[in-house]
Amino acid sequence: MKVKSLSFHLLAMLLVLALAGALLEIGMRIAFARSMDFDIEMWKYAMLLKQPSSNPRIGHEHKPHSRAFLMGADVQINSIGLRDIERPAAKPQGVKRILMLGDSLTFGWGVEMADTPSRLLAQLFSAHGSDVDVINSGVGNYNTDMEVSYFFQEGVKLDPDLVVLNYYINDAETTPAQQTGFFRQNSYAFAFISGRIGILFRLLGSSPDWREYYQALYDDSNPGWARAKAAIARLAAYCRQRDIPLIVVNYPELHELTPYPFLDVTAKLRAAAFSSEADFLDLLPAVSDLEPKSLWVSPMDAHPNPASNRAFAKLLYDTITLKFATD
Amino acid sequence: MSLIKEFIQFAKTRKKIWLFPIILLALILGGLVILTEGSAIAPFIYTVF
Known part of the structure; x- marks a missing residue:
């Protein structure tokens, strides 16, 4: 009788848990549906707008003609898989083209298309009366090796007159593989809870915080940084052979700007650019006088907001115009 | 503490022990949200790719 009662209670508990899980998922x-939660929105981005690429070095790419509302912004992907306006395949006569390679910062995570660095630069x-196309080929979670692989497969077809390799400190990560699993791919609750558990571990010190994590990417033991440097060299060699100017642009990590904790990483990137005979621009001076949190898209997401992107685009514009004027 | 004891006693008497997991789940979830709210300590980590 006691065993029967215990079984009944266990079964009831399991059923209640399953029901609670289902209700939690529906509630979430x-x-x-429209949130500013980094983990949920990045999960939606991956599920709604990304797909695995047939080229393993590119890893993943945008689904052409896809659309979603993410992190407070409407995101539309065009026919060639870019968060960009539709353009003719052939470059119009008399128009200069700038190709912006990059990751979620170039993509414009958390900002409307008009506030992406590419559109602001084009504006x-x-x-100033110049007919310049600025093409945004940024894809979230790309590293430098993926960006350069994309360039050789697709970017060259756009016939750029200038290539801007937009670099962020996590671009030295190794190429991410698509993570599978039913709950990971289908559950808001899983995305939210796993993200929050990750934050809790970092608060408790059992996982590295942003500072430790990013710094560790530049250890000599990290293959991602070696691949990033090799990719920069590969891209620079191609551009040099064809007289296409290349600028490697460093976007600052926006948690702490004064003193900036990653000056050594900036120096390493500058050295990698110069050793490949590419130009280099550090965007830190564009925002170093500002309060870091005033530059973020949300209090829990340090991606650049429209004000940051305007400051970055201005410095980039000044540098490019100087470069074109002298070259 | 007495409130918790009283609740356990109530659940035993009324045979509502099956409610315990859902209460525990709600407490864990609530605690997780409260403890991590407003924290931007994490680097950019992606759930799927």
Whole structure:
């Protein structure tokens, strides 16, 4: 009789847990339909707008013609898989083209398309009477090796007159593989809870915080940084052979700007650019006088907001115009 | 503490022990949200790719 009662209680507990899980998932889908939660929004981005690439060095790519509302912004992907306006395949006569390679910062995570670095840069050219296409080929979670692989497969077809390799400190990560699993790929609750557990571990010190994590990417033992340097050299050699100017642009990590904790990483990147005979621009001076949190897209997401991107685009514009004027 | 004891006694008497896992789950989830709210300590980590 006691065993029967115990079994009944266990079964009831399991059923209640399953029901609670289902209700939690439904509740989260309603509550987070439009949210500013980094983990949920990045999960949506991966599920709605990304797909695995047939080229393993590219890893993943955008689904052409896809659309979603992510991190407070409407995101539309065009026919060639870019967060960019539709453009003719052939470059129009008399138009210069700048190809922006990069990751989520170049993509414009958390900002409307008009506030992405590429569109802001294009606006500056337009305001000064120059006919310049600025093509945004940024994809979230790309590293430098993936960006350069994309360039050789697709970017060259766009016939750029200038290539801007937009670099962020996590671009020395190794190429991410798609993570599978039913809950990982289908559950808002899983994305939210796993993200929050990750933050808790970092708060408790059992996982590295942003500072330790990014710094460790530049250890000699990390193969990602070696691959990033090799990719920069590969891209620079191609551009040099064809007289296409290449600028490696360093975007600052926006948690702490004064003193900036990653000056050694900037120096390593500058050295990698110069050793490949590429130009180098550090965007830190564009924002170093500002309060870091005033530059973020949300209090829990240190991606650059429109104000940051405007400051970055201005410095980039000044540098490029100087470069074109002298070359 | 007495409130918790009282609740356990109530659940035993009324045979509502099956409620314990869901209460525990709600407490864990609530604690997780409260402890991590507003923290930007994490680097950019992606759930799927």
